[in-house]
Amino acid sequence: MAKWGQGDPRWIVEEREDGTNVNNWHWTERDATVWSKGKLRELLVGIAMENEAGRCEISELKQVEGTVKESGAKHKGLIEIPSLSEENDVDDTEVNVSKKKGDGDILKDLMKTTGTAKVREALGEYLKALKTEFTAGMILPTRAVTTQELTVERTLAENSLQVQASPVALGVRIPTVALHLTELFDTTVEQLYSIFTVKDLVQKFSKSPAVLEAEKGGKFQMFDGNITGEYVELLTNRKIIMKWRCRNWPEEHYATVALNFVPAPGQTELQLDCKGVPVCKEENTKFCWQKQHFEEIKGLLQLTTQNA
Known part of the structure; x- marks a missing residue:
């Protein structure tokens, strides 16, 4: 696997003007709603708006x-x-005004x-923030992906504002790789499984505090x-997906x-499949698993055996 930026033809999308999603590129999605x-x-x-006839103020979004x-x-x-898109000039954005029964045409x-005019100015600020403030911390890894479709439609109904911003990919296309590692441990399946699911054991091999909720949907x-x-x-004692x-x-991301966790005579084989690793973090991720996980777990097992 070539390093990012070394011209590996598998990442030819880097040179494509249209940024076509080839070679299994991965989209990171964020819901803007x-x-x-x-x-x-x-x-x-x-x-607020005011003239010699009256004064108006947007009191609520509705x-x-x-x-x-x-x-x-x-x-x-x-x-x-009715609609707002960064593809169009914000000065062309349609703003419809209606009033309830009674007078008030001057308002x-x-x-x-x-x-x-003031509403359009505010919507322009919103579009700028959508592409800067909302996407802060998200990485744009290719030259090709410099302009993105950020079409977000809003409809102001009589009783509520419906912001219809579907979970669109906001310009973040991350080239990823999959890792497959196997390692043998001199221990039982039950003990190895517990090292990944019991807080005290995680803290021992990682040599640092840990937060662990070993259940479906639990955080760590x-x-x-x-x-x-x-x-x-x-x-239990078979498989963990995270x-x-x-x-x-x-x-x-x-x-x-x-x-x-695969039992072997006197040992346990751990098979790791990791999908969606950013290409630029491939070596660091391998190091994390091989050195900071596998080797440290083996050290913990040796210490446990010596103290037994």
């Missing part, structure tokens, strides 16, 4: 409130943003003019937080690790 709701609320709520200066009458209206006109943290993840499946990552990997 929750973040988008908070960011839009931060940017839109509180926007509505605008206004007051007519001459009469003091108060009115409420709605805003709808509606105020929103359509001054209000629309090892080596002072440098290794974190989640147990996906545990078949979501697994190193701290210095791209944010929210996990490999899938499967540990198979």
Whole structure:
């Protein structure tokens, strides 16, 4: 396996203008929905417009409130943003304004003019933040992937803001490799399995504090937080499947690790399959498993035998 950047033809996608997903590239996905709701609320709520006729303010994501200066009458209206895309000029974004029954056309006109301009300005700030603030810590490993489709549609219904931001891949294409390692341990299947699932034993071989919830969906943290993840499946004394990552990997990117415990005469063979390792972290990941896990576990087993 060639190192990243050495021109291995298997990674020819590095030179493709369209960034086509070949050779089993891996997408890291992040759902922008929750973040988008908070960011839009931060940017839109509180926007105010005023002229000689009246004053309007976006009081909630779902509505605008206004007051007519001459009469003091108060009115409420709605805003709808049918679609918003970073592919189009934000100044072309459609902003629809409607009001509830009653007078208040002068306030509606105020929103359509001054209000629309301010809303579009806020939406422009949102799109900038989507590509910078939201993606902070995520790595763009190729030259080809420099512009990304960040189409996020919003519909402001009468009673709620529906931010429809599907879990799109925000420009993070990570070339990955799969590792397969086997190691023999002079111990029983039961004991080796427990070393990966019992907190005290994990702390002994890792020589550091650990957090361990050895159950399906349980979290774990090892080596002072440098290794974190989640147990996906545990078949007692047979198999463990985990979501697994190193701290210095791209944010929210996990490999899938499967540990198979195979009994052998007087020993146990551990078969490790690790899929989704970033190419640039291949050697570090091998070192982590071979040196920091396997060798340290063997040392712990020897010490246990000597003290028995």
